Amino acid sequence: MRPGDDAAIHGSHLGDDAVLDASTFDHIREPRSAARLPLGDGTWHQIARAYVxxxxxxxxxxxxVVTAIVLALWLLLHQTWVWIPGGILIVILAWTIIITPRQARSIGYQLRHDDLVFRRGILWQRMVAVPYGRMQLVDITHGPLDRGFGIAQLKLVTAAANSGVVIPGVTQLAAEQLRDTLIDVAETRRTGL
Incomplete structure (x- = not known):
């Protein structure tokens, strides 16, 4: 690490944890199992509550929409078979609604000296470290519903096709701050290679 790199990461842009932690969950939820992926040391930032x-x-x-299609096919065309695939989809979508708050509390990211670590999942856990010097693109995406709630997705793309990370549900202000800071830090790391 070169002199000044630490200041670039924890300096004026990224040192403002109030922006990164505004409207987010209080703590990251982790599995209770002894075989879980440990969170490690450092400050973990959560996603916005609006993401839920x-x-x-x-x-x-x-x-x-699925329920309306199933009911229309059943009532108008007397297709009783439609309840099998439709019922499965309805159960899956209802289960997704029920577990969404728990899933959202397990998502977090940590800004370390050399990389960004992204973590998600309770049952299926995923932890990815993206080195700052390997980042090629930092992309902010938000649809109409995201904009209405003031959140965005931050996508980090590296040279490896399957190593990209998408951090969902980041507040718009935090996404812009992270994008600018990560680009600055990535540029300083690339020139040192």
């Missing part, structure tokens, strides 16, 4: 509402609304709309 965006996921619930979008899943509920899908649930209503």
């Amino acid at each position: 509402w965006v996921r619930i609304i979008s899943t509920a709309v899908s649930l209503l």
Whole structure:
């Protein structure tokens, strides 16, 4: 690590944890199993609480559409077989709505000296470290529902096709701050290679 790199990561842009932690969950939820992926040391930042509402609304709309199609085929065309695939989809979508708050509390990211660590999952756990010097693109995406709730997705792309990370449900202000800071830090790390 070169002199000044630490200041670039924890300096004026990223040192403002109030922006990164505004409207987020209080603590990251982790599995209780002894075989879990440990969180380690450092400050973990959570996603915005509004992400839960965006996921619930979008899943509920899908649930209503599937239910309407199943009912229309059953009532108008007397197709009773439609309840088998339709019922399976309805159960899956309802279960998704129920577990969304728990899933959202397990998502977090940590900014370390050399990389960004992303973590998600309770049952199926995933932890990915993205080195700052390997980042090629930092992308912010948000749809109409995301914009309405003031959140976005931050996508980090590296040279390896399957190593990209998408951090969902980051507040718009935090996403912009992270994008600018990660690009600055990635540039300083690339020139040192």
